[in-house]
Amino acid sequence: MSEAITRFRGEYEFLSNFYEAPVTFGGLTYGSSEAAFQAQKCMTDEDRIAFTEYRSADSKKAGKKIKLRPDWDAVKLGVMEGIIRAKFTQNPELATRLIATGDCELVEGNHWHDKFWGVDSKTGEGENHLGRILMKIRDELRQSQS
Numbered sequence: 001m002s003e004a005i006t007r008f009r010g011e012y013e014f015l016s017n018f019y020e021a022p023v024t025f026g027g028l029t030y031g032s033s034e035a036a037f038q039a040q041k042c043m044t045d046e047d048r049i050a051f052t053e054y055r056s057a058d059s060k061k062a063g064k065k066i067k068l069r070p071d072w073d074a075v076k077l078g079v080m081e082g083i084i085r086a087k088f089t090q091n092p093e094l095a096t097r098l099i100a101t102g103d104c105e106l107v108e109g110n111h112w113h114d115k116f117w118g119v120d121s122k123t124g125e126g127e128n129h130l131g132r133i134l135m136k137i138r139d140e141l142r143q144s145q146s
Contacts (some may be wrong), residue, residue: 038063
């Protein structure tokens with residue numbers, strides 16, 4: 001069995017949504033997948049455009065202050081998957097690095113208690129949706145190469 005990658009830091013920082021890499025999504029280009037994701041919470045294009053200027057941490061802060069689109073809970077998983085797919089298909093060097101993780105389980109371990117997108121490092125609890133999306137995209141990228 002392959003070992004798990006449980007922290008998106010250091011050598012594996014590129015797996016993090018905070019990693020600065022351009023992502024075009026919904027006709028706009030953002031500096032990171034985090035900025036792209038936070039922008040999709042907005043109800044207007046004008047509000048989304050502001051996120052094209054934000055670095056990752058600033059986009060996360062701004063995303064906590066905006067009025068969420070009413071369907072956000074229903075669409076956020078699909079939105080994240082689309083953004084992660086865009087990140088790795090638009091940045092071939094990142095795709096190569098993702099594929100190079102082999103069959104390792106990808107776990108977004110964190111200390112900020114995010115049990116939806118990742119796994120709480122202290123408790124080991126979490127749904128790890130980001131890690132699961134990354135593994136799905138990795139499989140898609142592998143298949144497209146064969």
